[in-house]
Amino acid sequence: MRNNASSAGWLIPALGMTQIIGWGAMFYAYGVLMGPMQAALHTSKPVIVGAFSLALLVSGFLSTLAGAIIDRFGGRILMGAGSVLAAVLLALLSRVDSVTELYLVWAGIGVAMSATLYQPAFAVLTQTFGAEYRRAITLVTLFGGFASTVSWPLTQFLLGKCGWRDTWTIYAIANLLLCLPVHALLPVFRQDRGAKAAETATKATLATVLREPRFYLVTGAITLNALVFSAMSLHLISILQARGVSPVHAAAIGALVGPMQVLGRVLETTIGKKATSRQVGLIAIWLLPLALALLLAPSEWLLVYGVFAAMYGIGNGVMTIVRGTLPAELYGRETYGAISGAMATPVLIAIAAGPFAASLVYSLTGGYAGTMLVLIGIALLGAILFICVTNHSPLADNLPVLKKVEP
Template identity: 40%
Template sequence: MPLWLIICGLGVTQIIGWGTTYYVLGALSQDIAASTGWPQTLIFGAFSAALLLSGLISRRGGRLVDQLGGRKVMMAGSVCAAGGLMLMGLLPHPVSYVLGWLVLGLAMRFATYDAAFASLTQIVGTGARRAISYLTLFGGLASTVFWPVGHYLALGIGWANTLLVYAALNLFICLPIHWAVLRGARGDRSHEDIHSDATAPLADHHRFKAMALFAAALALNGLVFSSISAHAVPLFAGLGFRGDEAVFMAALIGPSQVASRLGEIVMGRRLTPMQLGLIAFGLLPMAIGLFALMGFSWGAALVFAVLYGASNGLVTIAKGAVPLMLFGPKGYGEVLGIVSAPNLVLNASAPLLFALLLSAVTPQAALLVAGGSALASTLFMLWLARLHPRQA
């Protein structure tokens, strides 16, 4: 099967996979609260529990991809997504709602980027970086597609029936696509015959330190992204922007992600994965720093939103490309699981932690604290690059 067809097929499943799991509450949380009377702590707490579970099983999920192959695991992820959504849609009760989200926690680990990146690597080998870049273009459209789709479906048929529609998309579109396009993503495939580039994977005694540094960079970076993304509109409002201005600033983030990924596809061949990672992680503290230095003005907010979105878009690519370069394709799924686990666990608590921070200090001070975490993530990436100058 042509690689472009595999990427397009996986791209469709990534739009649906992210849109029907991670981005569900962006469109449906208010409808759920209005029709059920459930508190926000329950509605979003179940989502946080799903992210926590996804983090806790991250390494094991990656190992399953290596052992069983991406095809079987991603098909299982589609089934989990459909099952969790059906559980919440058919039985709108707090207990089934929480259980449904826990099942979606499995789906997010088995059917989104980490499993898809590992599947592409099983098919392409060390040349998977370009394929990963193209795939992230599709994933970046998930919120753009499913926030309005979810909103209008909920207006017409209610949130519970909307979740049933989402379940059908996973069962009747994603599942057959994973079966059809991932026939080459076999876990028992030998990596001895995969073409290798000039950069040899790290020796065993360097692996642990490199994994720890990259995991720390991802976790601290993700902590900032999850915190600010969850509170983007109220954060801008707290900085003095009107409601429509705050929404506009938040809306710039998504297109900036896609634009940065397009730029990486066009010009990224000149960059090593390590150089890409340094740029990706470095843009975040730069965005927050410029926002503060320019006095949190309108122009500064525009610069912040664009750089913030660009950083997030490039970090997703770097997350797949840097481990592939450092550790090679063999066991790549488990490596991704290891470096992703701290990030997923922190993502589960980040919105709550940032909400507590906003209640204790001004929005300006909260952003500066976030900037400190972003700077620390960049320093960890610099440390990694200095330890492995040949890869940089």
Template identity: 40%
Template sequence: METTSAPPGGRLAVPLLGIAQIVSWGSSFYLLAVLATPISADTGWPLAWVVGGGSIGLLCSGIAAPFVGRMIDGFGGRQTMAAGSLLMGAGLAAVGSSTGIATYLLGWAVIGFGMGAGLYDAAFSTLGRIFGASARRAITHLTLFGGFASTVCWPLSALAVEHIGWRGACFAYAAVQALVMAPTLFLLLPREARKAPSALDRAGAGTTTSRERRTFWLLAVILMANGAVQTTVSVHLLTILQAQGMQLVAAVAVGALIGPSQVGARVIEMLVGDRLDPTATLAWAGALVAVGVLLLALGAGPAAVAVVLYAAGNGVWSIARGTVPLALFGAERYAVVIGRLAAPNLMVQAAAPFAAGLVIAQVGTETTMAALATVAATNLVATIILVWRS
């Protein structure tokens, strides 16, 4: 990895942020996959409201993202990401001690603000500040860590629920975030000099020309469309596969291919990605997602092939969404731009699974998958236009 532009301590940044990503994704985004049912069973709260806590978290992370980008741009990621861990810890403690649905959802709002300062977008911005224009390989390595978040934390969460209950699991994660990750990030991430305020055009999301503004909004739409497809498939995949006649056990086995496929695709990108422009990598990722979703919608061939292609595309996409803004807008504006790109994307991700659930209930999975395939195909066209424009 190229580290010549990194400040002292920069070599620690990727493994440190990688561990932080595993803990943060596992104790926020992936938490309810294990805890939702035990929470609902223990409290009597409707499962839909329990799961809705995660949507509130994503919504709040989207609200926080532009502010987080400006903070990292001006001060660096050390303080900001440490604050994100503290917020996630406080939110998890609030969820664990909640006695009603209102305090439970409020806890998730706090977790969400922490997610905005602690997940990929903040980590990518931090790496941009540390490594500058050479951050692409660091971002790729970071996503390899993140790809193991569910693999590591789902079993740990299940073990915690079994032995100390869902509240104990929340308190345990809260302690790790507040007492371990926050001070570690604050003490060990490189200390960066505060940047002088820059005369960036706020209306153009940190860009300065009409061409850059058009590029920004095209990229924002591309990221939102893929975010909608990704979260919808992730949440409803088992429902979709079972509607196509697959038994639950088989559907779970096919779904388990997502993690290895994402990580495998990221390893390939790490080996050959330097030969491609980041926008070309984004286009290849979009093509894999579109083909995978189309095959899934048509029920053409083994579902495992469709899921592997889709997951591989999303694995590379998570890298490209960090490296493309760096290539298009430069290291100087990277943190501000990526923060503003993250806001609408995260809000769409918060709303898409709920909206898709309503559509599935009204018209079924076949029509829903046809719509998703259309969105993915259209998004691929938009991505090709972005490559051509750049």
């Protein structure tokens, strides 16, 4: 039986806080701290970036397992243990003195990511809020959208006051004192016998889903979309400057992306709340290739570049929600954790590989002009694949027994 959502209203702001801390500490802070860490460890930038990519790969490979654990036991044990692990490893990160230690610690942080960030949080919300899962996921992503807004200036401030080692220690303490209590108090999930029997009878399992062609269409579409977004996250400023945009204007255009992501999530929970996740996703995923095409405009057309930032940010913000809500809409909520985890595995790998892949294309094509055309092509392919998803009825619609036992 699912937990009573009416008694779990505290969960949305509480999990929102843990997502700000988790993403801030394990994802965004490294962008500020890797420079001084590179100098302290006497290594190169690719080596420093590679450690972070390793964490994303580990997180991706463990996402299905993490989801399956939450399907069976709920999120309290996994996310609680993940908070402890994050605290320990961030503390160890403050003490690394070699590249080997750096990679070992970041590999462990990848495990903590898989247990504490969006994917497990979405699984918990889906269990707890039942039919209201989409609204809950959207609201938590609104909090998460401010992770970079909080983390980047805070990390820069702490770096100036304390140095990079003590900054990591402070983030370790934050995970232990703020995230662990929330995760330790997550609602206990108990699946009654009726639900378990229904699940067995309908075979709405990960194995069943993995035999369905549509699973690979939707996963492929979302993965290609994430690959391009990830590539652009590192190369956007360089691409703008290569187009002839001044450094000041390029920075201003880049700064618009974060607020536009939050705006996209607000629009999803207001204007788009009556649409299905597939309908919302179809609009959001097409915003990416259309936005990238605007980057081909002359550098003097700054208004067009502002429109690019709006479309690009809104699309990315909404797709984060779609990645969280679409598995439940397509396949039901009983095995949401495992199925969403399976979808997330290639997505997280693509996020890890995106910046490197764009650099490789840059080298092969001799500049950002060719790179942009390739990225537009990949984004278009992802959007076309997503159209195929919208032309099928959700598997959940064909699972009457499952739907019957859900509140």
